[in-house]
Ligand SMILES: Nc1ncnc2c1ncn2[C@@H]1O[C@H](COP(=O)(O)OP(=O)(O)O)[C@@H](O)[C@H]1O
């Protein structure tokens with residue numbers, strides 16, 4: 001479903017963030033992406049949401065070729081790939097409810113359908129008590145849940161979570177892990193970047209290790225889940241409405 005072949009990303013500054021990285025991830029997998037700060041984890045996520053393009057190599061997600069994908073199709077791709085950013089990127093001047101609603105508004109979803117969707121997601125991630133608050137009024141764990149909720153707005157097939165437990169205490173981290181595992185059990189493919197040896201060692205998931213931009217380990221323990229019956233195909237993705 002996600003296929004990287006010989007991906008190298010050099011930033012214009014001369015930094016090579018990723019060097020010759022190749023791997024496949026199948027539908028429904030839960031994969032940890034680990035490596036020290038600066039090893040290329042966030043760059044890999046940015047490539048997967050087409051926030052940037054590789055210098056060389058190919059990236060395919062389902063039928064999408066991310067290198068040649070036209071700019072005007074990028075938002076279609078992003079409906080299928082939810083991203084929980086390392087710095088969350090919640091809008092400070094909007095409530096949690098409005099933050100979760102935001103991508104649906106931008107995506108021109110029918111208001112009634114959008115509200116139903118948001119209510120369902122709020123329930124699923126367990127932040128019903130906080131939806132009318134502003135981000136500054138929430139704890140770290142609640143903010144993380146809000147960011148996960150927003151990433152789920154379009155019911156994406158893939159969820160990328162960039163160090164979602166990075167700033168949380170151990171109890172709260174495990175609550176977030178439980179939520180992510182529940183989402184994965186519902187069929188969503190998850191890639192989670194983390195520093196936490198405790199979480200990685202406890203959960204026995206496939207683990208990709210990056211060191212200075214090189215993939216030094218791909219421990220594909222549970223990588224056999226595969227189901228071709230529902231595909232991330234161009235036909236399944238709603239075309240953009242004409243402006
Ligand atoms: N926008 C950028 N411009 C130049 N260099 C960058 C940029 N983003 C990241 N880098 C560099 O690329 C490398 C990988 O960074 P990053 O992907 O953020 O790693 P991680 O998420 O594992 O900490 C680092 O050396 C970092 O300094």
Ligand SMILES: [Mg+2]
Nearest residue numbers: 041042086162
């Ligand atoms: Mg990072």
